[in-house]
Every structure is written in structure tokens, then in C-alpha cells.
Amino acid sequence: MTRPVHILLVDDNPNNLKVLSEAIQGYGWKALMATDGESAIEQTEYANPDLILLDVMMPGIDGFETCRRLKVNPITENIPVIFMTALAEAKDKVRGLEMGAVDYITKPFQQEEVIARLKLHLKISHLTRTLEESVQKRTAELTQSLQQLKQTQLQLIQSEKMSILGQLVAGIGHEINNPIGFIAGSLSHIEEYTKGLLELIDLQQQKLPESDPEIEDLIAEIDLEYIHEDLPKLIKSMNQGINRLKDISLSLRTFARADIASQVEFQIHEGIDSTLMLLKHRLKGEGNSPEIKVVKEYGNLPPISCYPGQLNQVFMNIVANAIDAFDEPKYENYQEIIAPNQPTIHITTSVDSQRENVTICIQDNGCGMPLEVQARIFEQSFTTKPVGKGTGLGLAISYEIIVNKHSGQISCSSTPGVGTQFMISLPITADFS
Structure with a gap:
């Protein structure tokens, strides 16, 4: 049921209130009445009239x-106010309008004029509210469309990055795995042959x-004694290099797993x-960049259902940002004045007592x-890095992956001169539907 129009009449003259009330009720409007300013203000706050007819000359205020x-x-600021007064000076009318009134009716008033003005301002008020709504x-x-557009943009960027990275890693893995396998297989034979030749030389000398x-x-020219000592070490170093390449190849495949369509353990x-x-x-440091120590404290975590490639992208963004923080010029002064200890990245994992979350x-x-930077770090395109060194997408995509893709939570706390922590x-x- 539509609420009837409520009009508050404020006048210290009972006759005026009676005449105006009868005229207003004749149009199906409901009249509210007050005889002074204080009671008018109080009644306006709880009755919320659609319009106020307000006398100027009243006792009190x-x-x-x-x-x-x-x-x-x-x-009450948006309720239209129409002044009623015998003051006919232009300065009084101007003063009333400057106070925020929408109109001015001079006494003695004509009922028809009052009703006409009421109709006009009620219509204007209704149109204004409708327009504002x-x-x-x-x-x-x-705003919602813009947010959805930003989210879609992040998803597209993320998907494209992971797709390109997956293709790149697959190509690199294919290209390096074959020669690594060949070298590793050949090296085992070289080690065996070398061992036999050195044993033969030792036996011959005996x-x-x-x-x-x-x-x-x-023998003197080739320094046989040195070769005898160094060649096994050289082959051992080559084996370590091959193992290092295998680890890098495995890390690349693990990092960029192309399981975008469905979650896995x-x-x-x-x-x-x-x-x-x-x-x-980058952790080793070179030039002016400090060497960074990594401390890992891993809990006994169960496998989780997730999109591994996406989570690895989050870890990469956060750790790379931490390394960048140590590379900033202002870090050198911080290192000398506040924190003489070695730059350190501390990684801790745990599972809750209910074994529901890691x-x-x-x-x-x-x-x-x-604080002003912390408040914006997950915003798209926000970055404190110089032009060409940061896009402002890394942490925004990380938030999208953790919160919207994995139903998780990510937060950041940081203290200038102390460090930064991502949780x-x-x-x-999780439900990935």
C-alpha cells in the first residue's frame, strides 16, 4: 500500500494551521502540525514528512x-521546505532561499496558490528522488560491471600466462631432456673408461x-700425477652439473603444470x-645485491586439491617480490642502520588441528x-616499482587465484624497517564449482 503524502505545517497561529490543514486533507494528503521550531525539528526526525510549510516569525527559534x-x-536535509511569512522584503526571501528553502509564500496566502506550489514541489521532489535512485x-x-571486467581481465591474463608458460616449459623440457639423458648416459661410461685407464697406468708403472x-x-709434460688426482673430481663435478640440470628441468615441469581445467592432488x-x-x-646475490638466506620450516602437510600451476605462480610472485625488496636502494641504508643480520626469507607451513586448512x-x-601501500597491494595495476620493472598484476592475480579460484585467504602485514609477511x-x- 502506497504511503500517503505527509506535509508538516509549522505555524504559531492556530487559525492558519486549521485553514491549511483542511485544504491539504481535501487533496487526500495527511497534515502534521507543529507550533514552534523545536517541536517541528523533533517531529520531522521521526515522522519524515514529504514537505514542510514553515512560518518565519515564531516564538523561540x-x-x-x-x-x-x-x-x-x-x-532531514533532503526534505523540501517552503517558507510562509508576512515579510515581503527581497532580502528576507533571499535569506530564506540561502538557508535551503525551495520556495517562499507571502501572507496573507491564497489556498489555491498554496496547493499549486505544494503540487509543484512534491512533483519535483518525487522526480529528484526517482532520478537519484x-x-x-x-x-x-x-561498479559491478567494472569489477567483473577487471576480474575477467585478470583471469584472461592469468590463463594466458600459464598457457604460454606451459608451452614454453614443455618446449624447453623436451629440448634439454634428450641431451641431458645422452650426456648422463655417456658420462657413466666415461667414468668407467677413465677408471680403467688410470688403473692400467698405475699397474704399468708398478x-x-x-x-x-x-x-x-x-708424463712430465701432461702432469700425469695431477690428471690422476683431478680427473675423478672433474667427472664428479660434471655429474653434479647433470643432476643440477635434471633438478631444474623437474622444477620447471612442477612449477608450470598445465592442469588448468581441473584440480588435482x-x-x-x-x-x-x-x-x-x-x-x-637471484638468492645467491651478485654485485650490489645481497645474498639471501632461505629458512624452511615445513609441517607435515597432506596433499591438497588445487590447481598446482596457479599456486606455484602465487609462490613465485611473493618470493620474487621479497627478493626485489632486498634489491631496492633504500635497503642498503636499512641494512646498515637497523638490520645488520643477513637478509632472510622465512617459509613456514602448517595444518590446523581439524586438518581442514593448510x-x-x-x-x-x-x-x-x-600502511598506504599495504592497503593497495592487491589492487590491479598498483605497483611501487619503476616503469618497466613492475606491472602491478602479480599480487592482484595472486589474490584472484587464492580467494576466487581456491576459496582460500591471503593477507599481508608489514612494518617499515622490520619486514613483510604474507599469510x-x-x-x-575445496569446492571449485
Whole structure:
């Protein structure tokens, strides 16, 4: 049922109230009445009239002061006010309009004029409210559409990055796995052959201590004793290099697993380790960049249902940002003045007592971030890095992956001069629908 129009009549003259009330009720409107400014303000707050007819000359606070108080009150500021007064001076009318009134009726008034003005301003008020509601609704729709557009954009960027990375890694893995396998297989034979040749030389020197002078000269020239000592070490180093290449190849495949379409069981520690392996060259430090220590405290985590490639992208973004923080020029002063200890990234994992969620904490003792930066780090396109060194998409995509793709939580806390901590919570079994 539609609420009838309520009009508040404010006048200290009972006759005026009676005449106006009868005229208003004759149009099906409901009349509310007050005889002074204080009671008018009080009644307006709880009755919320659609329009106020306000006398200027009243005992106590006058109409001008009453109007001023109504207009500074958020509850009553939008209610139209029409002044009624015998003051006919232009300055009085101007003063009333400056107070926020929408119109001015001079006494003695004509009922027809009053009703006509009421109709006009009620219609204007209704159109204004309708327009405001339409604008608010449209603004909310546009805001929602913009948010959906940003989210879709992030999803497309993320999918494209993972697709390109998956193809790149697959190509690299194919190209390096074959030569690695060939070298590893050949190296085992070389090691066996070398061992046999060295044993043969040792046996010959034992059986034939008196050798030809020409052979003695060649032994001295090639430094046979050094070769005998160094060649096994060289082969051992080559084996270590091959194993290192195998680890890198495995880390690449683990990092960029192309399981975009469906979630799989995955051990979080494998993703973290593969990330650290790929960033190992940056952790060593070179030039002005400090060497960064990594401390891992892994809990006994069960495998979780997830999209491994996407989670690995999150770990990469956070750890790479921590390394970047140590590379910033301002970190050198921080290192000398506040934190003389070695730059460190601390990674801790745990599972809650109900075994429903796993938590990953990645913390550094870098230069930290001020509150205004922390408040915006998950915003799309926000970055504090120089042009060409950051897109502002890494942490925004990380938030999208953790919160919207995995029904998890991600938060950041940072203290300037102390460091930054990212906390990630992921359900062990999540609903990915």
C-alpha cells in the first residue's frame, strides 16, 4: 500500500494551521502540525514528512534557524521546505532561499496558490528522488560491471600466462631432456673408461718401473700425477652439473603444470621447492645485491586439491617480490642502520588441528611497506616499482587465484624497517564449482 503524502505545517497561529490543514486533507494528503521550531525539528526526525510549510516569525527559534538546523541534519536535509511569512522584503526571501528553502509564500496566502506550489514541489521532489535512485542503481550496476571486467581481465591474463608458460616449459623440457639423458648416459661410461685407464697406468708403472725416456718426458709434460688426482673430481663435478640440470628441468615441469581445467592432488612443498630452485640464481646475490638466506620450516602437510600451476605462480610472485625488496636502494641504508643480520626469507607451513586448512607463511626481514601501500597491494595495476620493472598484476592475480579460484585467504602485514609477511590459507579439499 502506497504511503500517503505527509506535509508538516509549522505555524504559531492556530487559525492558519486549521485553514491549511483542511485544504491539504481535501487533496487526500495527511497534515502534521507543529507550533514552534523545536517541536517541528523533533517531529520531522521521526515522522519524515514529504514537505514542510514553515512560518518565519515564531516564538523561540524562528523559521530561518529552524530551516538551518533541518538542513544540517543528515536525517532531514533532503526534505523540501517552503517558507510562509508576512515579510515581503527581497532580502528576507533571499535569506530564506540561502538557508535551503525551495520556495517562499507571502501572507496573507491564497489556498489555491498554496496547493499549486505544494503540487509543484512534491512533483519535483518525487522526480529528484526517482532520478537519484536511478543514478545510484546505475552506478552500482556500472561498479559491478567494472569489477567483473577487471576480474575477467585478470583471469584472461592469468590463463594466458600459464598457457604460454606451459608451452614454453614443455618446449624447453623436451629440448634439454634428450641431451641431458645422452650426456648422463655417456658420462657413466666415461667414468668407467677413465677408471680403467688410470688403473692400467698405475699397474704399468708398478710392473715396468723403468720406462722409456720419451714416455717419461710425456708424463712430465701432461702432469700425469695431477690428471690422476683431478680427473675423478672433474667427472664428479660434471655429474653434479647433470643432476643440477635434471633438478631444474623437474622444477620447471612442477612449477608450470598445465592442469588448468581441473584440480588435482598436490603437495604444496613441491611447488615451493620448485619456485626456490628457479629463483636460486637471484638468492645467491651478485654485485650490489645481497645474498639471501632461505629458512624452511615445513609441517607435515597432506596433499591438497588445487590447481598446482596457479599456486606455484602465487609462490613465485611473493618470493620474487621479497627478493626485489632486498634489491631496492633504500635497503642498503636499512641494512646498515637497523638490520645488520643477513637478509632472510622465512617459509613456514602448517595444518590446523581439524586438518581442514593448510597455512603457508612467507616472511622477509626487508625494508617493509607503509600502511598506504599495504592497503593497495592487491589492487590491479598498483605497483611501487619503476616503469618497466613492475606491472602491478602479480599480487592482484595472486589474490584472484587464492580467494576466487581456491576459496582460500591471503593477507599481508608489514612494518617499515622490520619486514613483510604474507599469510595464505587454503582448504585441503575445496569446492571449485
